[in-house]
Amino acid sequence: MSTLTLTRRRGLAAAGWAGPVVRRLGAGVAVLWAAATAAYLALLLVPGDTVDVLIADGVDTPERRAQIITEWGLDRSQARQYVDYLVRLLHGDLGRSYVLQRGVGDLLATQVGPTIRLALTAAVFGVVLALVLALTTAGRRSWFGGLAGMSELVAVSMPPFLVGLLLLAVFSFTLGWFPVSGDRGFVSLVLPAVALGLQISGVLGQVLREGLERALEEPFAVTARSRGITERRLVAGHALRHALLPAVTLTGWFVGVLFGGAIIVEAVFGRPGLGQLTLSAVTGKDMPVVMALILLSAVVYVTVSTIVDLSYLLIDPRLRRSG
Amino acid sequence: MSLIEVEDLRVAFPKAGVQAVRGVSLSIAEGECVAIVGESGSGKSVTARTLVGLTGPGATVTAGRFSVKGRDALRFGQRGWRRLRGRFAGLVLQDALVSLDPLRRVGDEIAEVLAAHDVVPRAGRAAKALELLEAVGVPEPELRARQYAHQLSGGLRQRALIASAIAADPPLLIADEPTTALDVTVQAQILRLLAARKAQGTALLMISHDLAVVSSIADRVLVMKDGVVVEEGPTARVLSDPDDDYTKLLLAAVPSAASRGTRLSAIATGGVSLRTPLPERKVDHGSPVVEVSRLCAAYGPRKVVDDVSFEVHAGETVGIVGESGSGKTTVARLVLGLMTPVSGQVRLNGTPWSTVSERERRPRRSSVQLISQNPLDSFDPRYTVGRLIAEPLGGPSRERRDRVAELLARVGLPADLMTSHPRRLSGGQRQRVAIARALAPQPQVLVCDEPVSALDVSIQAQVLDLLGEIQAADGTALIFISHDLGVVHHISDRVLVMRDGQVVEDGHVDEVFFLPKHDYTRELLGAVPKLVSAEL
Incomplete structure (x- = not known):
């Protein structure tokens, strides 16, 4: 696009945002639809009668069967069933768990809070630790930098459950500083969050440091230094933004680590949350809950990757061009 | 008084085992334009960057004398250098697309110098940046200041880079290949802009691989090769009557109308320089290819x-x-x-x-x-x-080895290069390999x-x-x-x-x-x- 046309447009379009934003949101909707369809196909493909599948280990009575047939519209045509299912989803109706005898929406609502608290605390812990490590050690060939690099490697290679068990052994059983299990406010959040966030801080710290060091060798860094600015200002004003780009790419992976890891960490620390719910739903073949969890993870991924893509545009103006 | 005086400057990168600069002496007077000319690896850029204390990590700098504004630069710490950078000497690098921070607005880049030296109070910095853009001939400065380097044409962003280098009004401007990535008409504009700065009293240190580029603007030229100055003198004298064989070689290697049909490389040196003719080629005026x-x-x-x-x-x-x-x-x-x-x-x-x-x-x-x-x-x-050269022949094989060796010989490369990877070759060798592959x-x-x-x-x-x-x-x-x-x-x-x-x-x-x-x-x-x- 020529600079001339750029001057003629205003607002979002002028900044070259409109095109990418619309494309990204459209793609997000398409992915959600695909996930919903995949969940539906999973239900159809499970061997056996759909009513049997939905009941699973729940109580099997003729009334229950009739209820399922009306709720899922199983007496209607296949196409109609599928459309009804999508319409129900659009209304926010996730169906009922016939095993637990509760609405799936309710179930998720009670379990999602603790998991989000855990994931966010872990993420904040991981990001802050990574930033501190990267900023204090980038470009410095000191023993401290080497030590940080080593400990990052250790953090990356330790699975969360192992970290969790070690933390429990030291801080709960030996020192007694933190509760062993349950969900009793922030105190009981500390150890699980550390167990979950440590892996993230290891990877993120390495990526950030590499990005910082690469940016500090670019020609623009030489130019910036030639202006007489301090090294700290060079990092804060120039290099950090460049280092953030590859780090932001990893955010999608973090979400995977956080939610996957949460299942294990919740088990280790005996915390309520989606982890427990997922485990029981999968082992109990509770299809409505499993389907809702598929959808939930799709929503989380789509939201996160949309935010990631849009934050690229925010960080790197060179990507805003195609309108 | 000289702005910068350096005697017997030596810069080495011990870890890489490189002696980039080996005994260079140089002085720049107020308002003077000095040019350093040389090919890649001659140490010209390292010399220029050393003058503002930006030699890079792992370098050792020694000199018999290294005075900046009459002060001993060898005793400068980071803080001492920082005070001089931008204020005493501005640096312009080649290709503003990467030499300006691609993630920051052009106006912010210029304002950074003003902030670093507190030349203008915070409130006036944006206005001063516009003024500077205007001074280097950037039209619509309000628009350009809000844009990013990639949104400006090559000429405009080079001007913006120069604006950021002169923002704190330094008495010396160091320009390292300032026109190398530019089209010839844009190059001429940038050279005029630099000449105008010089006319206003700013001293210039120009670094270039191109003798012609500096000849219009430089008062004195230093020709560098392998970290040493091989020739130094007033521009007109060095260009018209070079003493050193290497300078002669450089001048003779420049292709032009006069060199048609003759060899550019390996001319006879030592007093007389004679061009040897290239072998005759026949143009077939029959049907076109x-x-x-x-x-x-x-x-x-x-x-x-x-x-x-x-x-x-x-x-x-x-x-x-x-x-x-x-x-x-x-x-x-x-x-x-x-x-x-x-x-x-x-x-x-x-x-x-x-x-x-x-x-x-x-x-x-x-x-x-x-x-x-x-x-x-x-x-x-x-x-x-x-393998690269054998590919157009149908892939590497024992029988094709001789043919590959033959092709390498045609482009003047030894056959034992066959097992090397192109990344390890010099730029000239790589282009020869590309020619051999095209000839295959x-x-x-x-x-x-x-x-x-x-x-x-x-x-x-x-x-x-x-x-x-x-x-x-x-x-x-x-x-x-x-x-x-x-x-x-x-x-x-x-x-x-x-x-x-x-x-x-x-x-x-x-x-x-x-x-x-x-x-x-x-x-x-x-x-x-x-x-x-x-x-x-």
């Missing part, structure tokens, strides 16, 4: 080649000149059959080429080969040199797209000589694309001047370059920096 007729091509709605026609005969060289975006490379892609024209056609050996299907084209592809600007990008990084299928046409633009002048001379020899021996037709009018004048028989996808002028190269009819050709020729002693 390549016929391009009324060719039009577009990327989407944008027309990039508009009604271009020309012919190339066996043994002939047709040059295509023009600035970036003029459609030169698209013409190359069309001739190579890598792109389908919107209308018009390319014929090869009298038979259709651009209009036939790829299946019909493939068996004939060996007769048209490409030599590009950056050979490394055109090599599979995992291939060895031997015995092509009738070589399309050369800026083949020497990334090379030092002495290496460029060798590669141009090599192309001349090949053409004389094989009768290959050459399409030679370049932005460098001197190179094109040296090598071409006929030339096309392109602008905005159209050929504005064509004809015999002497006619077009000595008696240009079109205004644009005149503008291009007028913008070329002239070397005083080009007719050496």
